[in-house]
Amino acid sequence: MSTEQQNRLSVFKTYKLYVGGKFPRSESGRVYEVTDSKGNWLANAPQSSRKDARDAVVAARKAFGGWSGATAYNRGQVLYRVAEMLEGRRDQFVREVADADGISKSKAGAVVDAAVDRWVWYAGWTDKIGQIVGGANPVAGPFFNLSTPEPTGVVAVLAPQDSSFLGLVSVVAPVIATGNTAVVIASATSPLPALSLGEVLATSDLPGGVVNVLSGKTAEIAAPLAAHQDVNAIDLTGADAELARDLEIAAADNLKRVLRPQAVDFTAMPGTERLTAFLETKTVWHPTGALGVSGSSY
Amino acid sequence: MALSSAALSSAFEYAPAPESRSVVDIAPSYGLFIDGEFTEAADGKVFKTVSPSTEEVLSEVARAGTADVDRAVQAARKAFAKWSALPGSERAKYLFRIARIIQERSRELAVLETLDNGKPIKETRDADLPLVAAHFFYYAGWADKLDHAGFGRRTADGHSGANPRPLGVAGQVIPWNFPLLMLAWKIAPALATGNTVVLKPAETTPLSALFFADICRQAGLPKGVVNILPGYGDAGAALVGHPDVDKVAFTGSTAVGKAIARSVAGTEKKVTLELGGKGANIVFDDAPIDQAVEGIVTGIFFNQGQVCCAGSRLLVQESVQEEVLDALKRRLSTLRLGDPLDKNTDIGAINSAEQLARIQKLADTGEAEGAERWSPACELPTSGYWFAPTLFTGVTQAHTVARDEIFGPVLSVLSFRTPDEAVAKANNTQYGLSAGIWTEKGSRILAVANKLRAGVVWANTFNKFDPTSPFGGYKESGYGREGGRHGLEAYLAPSSPEGKR
Numbered sequence: 001m002s003t004e005q006q007n008r009l010s011v012f013k014t015y016k017l018y019v020g021g022k023f024p025r026s027e028s029g030r031v032y033e034v035t036d037s038k039g040n041w042l043a044n045a046p047q048s049s050r051k052d053a054r055d056a057v058v059a060a061r062k063a064f065g066g067w068s069g070a071t072a073y074n075r076g077q078v079l080y081r082v083a084e085m086l087e088g089r090r091d092q093f094v095r096e097v098a099d100a101d102g103i104s105k106s107k108a109g110a111v112v113d114a115a116v117d118r119w120v121w122y123a124g125w126t127d128k129i130g131q132i133v134g135g136a137n138p139v140a141g142p143f144f145n146l147s148t149p150e151p152t153g154v155v156a157v158l159a160p161q162d163s164s165f166l167g168l169v170s171v172v173a174p175v176i177a178t179g180n181t182a183v184v185i186a187s188a189t190s191p192l193p194a195l196s197l198g199e200v201l202a203t204s205d206l207p208g209g210v211v212n213v214l215s216g217k218t219a220e221i222a223a224p225l226a227a228h229q230d231v232n233a234i235d236l237t238g239a240d241a242e243l244a245r246d247l248e249i250a251a252a253d254n255l256k257r258v259l260r261p262q263a264v265d266f267t268a269m270p271g272t273e274r275l276t277a278f279l280e281t282k283t284v285w286h287p288t289g290a291l292g293v294s295g296s297s298y
Numbered sequence: 299m300a301l302s303s304a305a306l307s308s309a310f311e312y313a314p315a316p317e318s319r320s321v322v323d324i325a326p327s328y329g330l331f332i333d334g335e336f337t338e339a340a341d342g343k344v345f346k347t348v349s350p351s352t353e354e355v356l357s358e359v360a361r362a363g364t365a366d367v368d369r370a371v372q373a374a375r376k377a378f379a380k381w382s383a384l385p386g387s388e389r390a391k392y393l394f395r396i397a398r399i400i401q402e403r404s405r406e407l408a409v410l411e412t413l414d415n416g417k418p419i420k421e422t423r424d425a426d427l428p429l430v431a432a433h434f435f436y437y438a439g440w441a442d443k444l445d446h447a448g449f450g451r452r453t454a455d456g457h458s459g460a461n462p463r464p465l466g467v468a469g470q471v472i473p474w475n476f477p478l479l480m481l482a483w484k485i486a487p488a489l490a491t492g493n494t495v496v497l498k499p500a501e502t503t504p505l506s507a508l509f510f511a512d513i514c515r516q517a518g519l520p521k522g523v524v525n526i527l528p529g530y531g532d533a534g535a536a537l538v539g540h541p542d543v544d545k546v547a548f549t550g551s552t553a554v555g556k557a558i559a560r561s562v563a564g565t566e567k568k569v570t571l572e573l574g575g576k577g578a579n580i581v582f583d584d585a586p587i588d589q590a591v592e593g594i595v596t597g598i599f600f601n602q603g604q605v606c607c608a609g610s611r612l613l614v615q616e617s618v619q620e621e622v623l624d625a626l627k628r629r630l631s632t633l634r635l636g637d638p639l640d641k642n643t644d645i646g647a648i649n650s651a652e653q654l655a656r657i658q659k660l661a662d663t664g665e666a667e668g669a670e671r672w673s674p675a676c677e678l679p680t681s682g683y684w685f686a687p688t689l690f691t692g693v694t695q696a697h698t699v700a701r702d703e704i705f706g707p708v709l710s711v712l713s714f715r716t717p718d719e720a721v722a723k724a725n726n727t728q729y730g731l732s733a734g735i736w737t738e739k740g741s742r743i744l745a746v747a748n749k750l751r752a753g754v755v756w757a758n759t760f761n762k763f764d765p766t767s768p769f770g771g772y773k774e775s776g777y778g779r780e781g782g783r784h785g786l787e788a789y790l791a792p793s794s795p796e797g798k799r
Contacts, residue, residue, distance in 0.1 A: 132448070133448075133784075137764065137766040137767040137768075137782055138766050139762075139764035139766055139767055140432065140764055140766075141762070141764065143759065143762060143764075145764070145767055147767065147768050147782065147784070152772070232773070241564065244564065245563050245564030246563075248559075248560075248563035248564060249560045249563045249564075251559075252556050252557075252559035252560045252563065253556065254728075254773070254774060255552070255555065255556060255559060255571070255573070255773070255774045255776060255777065257777055271792070273792075280753060280772050281753065281768045281770065281779050281784055282747075282750075282752065282753055282754070282755060282772075283753065283754050283755070283767050283768050283769065284747045284754075284755045284756075284757060285754070285755070285756045285757060285759055285762050285767075286743065286757040286758060286759070287758055287759050
């Protein structure tokens with residue numbers, strides 16, 4: 001038995017992109033070597049092309065109507081379902097995170113737990129953010145007037161380079177919690193946890209296209225996304241200062257909402273900033289038909 | 299005895315009812331307002347500001363250049379330390395003082411604004427000035443309540459929201475369509491939150507901002523807290539690009555907004571942009587037609603259509619199109635165009651010769667592309683810049699007049715059959731600032747409002763504003779919101795770690 005096990009050849013996984021609810025290889029047919037922190041080969045990850053980026057935007061746009069139109073309660077349920085699936089795959093993610101981030105299994109375990117908890121935290125926000133940032137405005141006139149937050153649309157997310165899973169979850173969950181759809185560029189050097197997250201999302205009732213995961217060279221994939229006329233916002237967390245500046249300039253072409261990179265401690269509790277960064281505020285007015293000045297009879 | 303129609307119309311002519319100019323005393327020349335003093339531009343440059351309705355030169359104004367921008371930013375930086383350290387309740391009192399003085403001087407300011415901008419006195423008196431005062435009152439009250447605004451969150455320990463801090467020096471560039479109102483939208487929240495301000499009014503309408511400088515003096519506002527730099531686009535660009543400006547606020551064209559977004563890329567500057575629009579005003583077949591017609595008129599002819607949130611695309615349900623258009627044309631024939639200082643005037647002058655030329659060119663393009671142009675019989679004054687209220691029918695979504703912001707009294711009429719089609723057409727634009735819905739059916743209002751990609755939706759009303767209400771656009775209409783609690787966010791950073799206020 002034991003000799004049999006020693007001789008058994010393990011089954012490798014071909015890591016694939018996650019686009020439109022499917023798992024395509026890169027359109028370009030390219031891959032690149034992903035290694036652990038000691039330089040040991042882990043897998044050949046797809047090296048996404050501009051075309052993959054554009055396909056992902058098409059998928060994200062197609063999914064936007066349904067996802068943004070779903071009830072906040074429903075979105076919360078779906079997000080919570082993702083946390084359930086993550087918890088079930090804990091061992092896989094601990095292994096992948098330990099390899100990706102070059103940390104011990106026990107530290108990786110803490111990171112994965114924190115990521116699952118973070119996802120749960122954001123799942124609970126879907127039906128509360130509107131109450132926190134919206135409301136009735138007491139206008140000086142006979143009008144009823146409400147401000148409500150709405151998702152801004154398709155958000156390109158450059159996941160942090162150095163936190164392959166907790167950082168990834170921390171930037172993806174808030175984007176979709178509020179009803180946006182996302183095109184995510186995984187950490188260039190450590191993309192495997194992100195590609196595995198795609199597998200989790202695919203089995204979590206999340207409609208295809210709501211999150212799309214691309215791996216490859218961040219700058220190469222980000223450039224067409226920043227310039228894309230059908231992308232509404234971009235989170236530059238995973239860009240260095242020079243790339244961030246170039247992408248911000250490109251994003252100005254259609255006035256994308258830009259979240260600039262900043263030093264973030266992903267282990268700390270996030271505030272609402274990543275939720276509100278990708279929200280619009282809509283104010284709707286209607287006359288009240290005030291009943292005159294005679295006052296109440298009470 | 300029956301009266302002929304000519305006799306009938308003359309029988310009901312209004313006598314002129316001009317507002318007196320004597321309430322405002324315009325000096326022959328004005329300087330820049332820097333560090334509490336009026337001063338000449340460093341290079342001695344000046345420009346003339348004219349009254350658009352008569353082309354009369356009102357005054358000669360110093361024209362800010364790069365050196366002046368630098369001087370003003372330094373003054374604002376110096377003033378920031380003390381101003382931001384004041385208790386909020388003290389800042390509040392300054393803002394309340396300003397609000398009160400604006401109320402006291404509102405007649406003077408209304409006449410001044412009408413002279414310099416060309417808009418009817420009816421609008422400056424009844425819309426602009428009351429809103430200007432209201433904005434200062436509203437934000438005055440926030441100054442000592444910022445801990446409750448919810449923007450002080452600290453990421454490290456999930457701190458609840460206390461103690462947000464101001465950003466520093468705000469560089470603000472405003473347009474000519476609502477000179478004093480845009481000033482109020484920018485300055486009131488900036489001061490309430492403890493920032494100091496360098497504001498550049500538009501080159502065609504610098505006067506009310508300079509009068510505001512005098513109001514700051516009357517209110518005893520510390521020197522350097524508010525600086526006013528009349529000037530052209532070069533001064534605006536220098537202000538936006540100044541390395542010691544922490545916050546940029548701009549209202550104006552989308553093209554300039556994009557240039558600003560590019561120029562601040564890679565910096566720490568926080569930016570809000572209120573840009574162009576091509577608002578859809580959607581009239582359903584069950585709408586109260588007379589009210590809708592009033593709303594259409596307000597939507598596009600208020601301030602000569604020089605409004606970013608104007609309802610410049612009328613989407614009318616096919617079954618009532620004829621009825622609505624007939625009523626609309628009848629109503630337009632009763633609008634009075636002429637002397638903006640006349641209290642009976644509905645439509646004043648276009649703000650400048652350049653703007654008039656732009657409107658004329660776009661209207662000509664509309665005709666050239668095959669849309670049908672209509673205006674009521676309307677005599678235009680011989681001097682000044684004028685454009686008759688204009689309708690385009692037979693417009694398709696591809697027409698220039700349906701796509702480009704005209705920023706003048708030009709309405710493009712399109713039709714639709716179903717609510718879905720109305721929403722699709724309304725959203726078929728690069729812009730997303732405003733929209734209108736006219737229907738008696740409440741559920742349809744909510745359903746359509748929900749699907750419109752616009753920052754402000756007016757249902758059975760149009761062009762309503764209030765300081766408590768966030769205003770701002772989706773898509774290429776810009777980012778950020780002004781007004782309401784949301785308007786504070788652009789001027790605040792989360793509280794810093796302990797001891798680093």
